[in-house]
Amino acid sequence: CSTNMVYHHDKHQLKCHHCGYQTQVPPACPICHNQYLHTIGHGTQKLEEFLTEQFPNAKIKRVDRDTTSTKKAWQQIYNEINQQEIDILVGTQMLAKGHDFANLTLVIGLNLDNALFSYDFRASEDMFNVLTQVAGRAGRADKAGLVLLQTNYPDHPVYQFLKNHDFNGFINHTFQERKAHNLPPFAFYALIKISSTSESTLKQSMQELSTQSKQIPHPEVTLYSCVPAVMYKLHNRYRAQMLISSNNRNALHQYLNTLESQLKPNNYVTIAVDVDPLEV
Structure with missing residues (x-):
């Protein structure tokens, strides 16, 4: 996963708290080969x-x-x-x-x-x-x-x-x-989430989603760029998202229905529509 691993002192291991992957602490940095490693933070x-x-x-x-x-x-x-x-x-x-x-x-x-x-x-x-x-x-x-x-x-x-x-x-x-700042509950949000086990496939899907979303008329809907998720890789899947907002809930849902009908099914990409997302 694209996050820092956590050092567990009792087992002298590094562990990902998201996917569960764990490994022994390396004797030196795998990139610069510096042997002087020390822990940081306040766990x-x-x-x-x-x-x-x-x-x-x-x-x-x-x-x-x-x-x-x-x-x-x-x-x-x-x-x-x-x-x-x-x-x-x-x-x-x-x-x-x-x-x-x-x-x-x-x-x-x-x-x-x-x-x-x-x-x-x-x-x-x-x-x-x-x-x-x-x-x-x-x-x-x-x-x-x-x-x-x-x-x-x-x-x-x-x-x-x-x-x-x-x-x-x-x-x-x-x-x-x-x-x-026109944030919920004064505006309505939807998040298009896409993920794939292939990074190149995800990037291609991001471009396709950006193109398709702009081709649909959206006078009352604001489209934001399709960007990598904050945690780009999670459970061996690369992730991206596109935020869509509107001050009119009906207009937002009409747009989402049209967009969803035009999205092409793909065995290598997962697409989910999250209306009123708890996290953006």
Whole structure:
């Protein structure tokens, strides 16, 4: 896949968290042959190692897809938490969803700013949702809770609305932003997704889709260029997409029906039409 692989310290392996491919860490860079390799980033394993050094007497537990691969494994961790056998939990956002930890009083969120500058216009909405859930983990019983967030932009509206527990303020702010830029729900989106196991076949299909889409009359529809997907290769398939928008839903659907009837079936290319896509 066209994404960075994740280093797993316990097995000394590199693993793709999308397709599951894994391999041993090479002794040197396969491109420049430099032998001085080191890990970067702040994954859960690295945080766990750091906290172990800082708090050697604390019972620390990591919660991620590796430690909770089975339902029984998560249930065991959950029982340890409720029995106060764990002092510090380190985990991904799976910890934020639907769990009641009565004795949890401090939550710290790290490396949050990436979501503020995502390619997806819904990123700030998703971030506000997750952080609201995260904040709800602390102080759920009779103990006061504290939430600390790591950021380089403390004055960003998302953080300010979150700090003030101002849900309505965030919604109104987001609506005004989307209205100013003609984003959903003030416009309607459709995404044409194409993929192929052959890169050359995909590029040819991208050109054909661009040509066919422009030949159909579209006075109320805006066509964007057919471009490679953000994750260009996934599960051994090369991917591309074309965004189509309109302020008139009926006009959008009429255009899509016409376009779909003109697309030629191809055994080597998969084409899907995603109306109101959750991710762009």
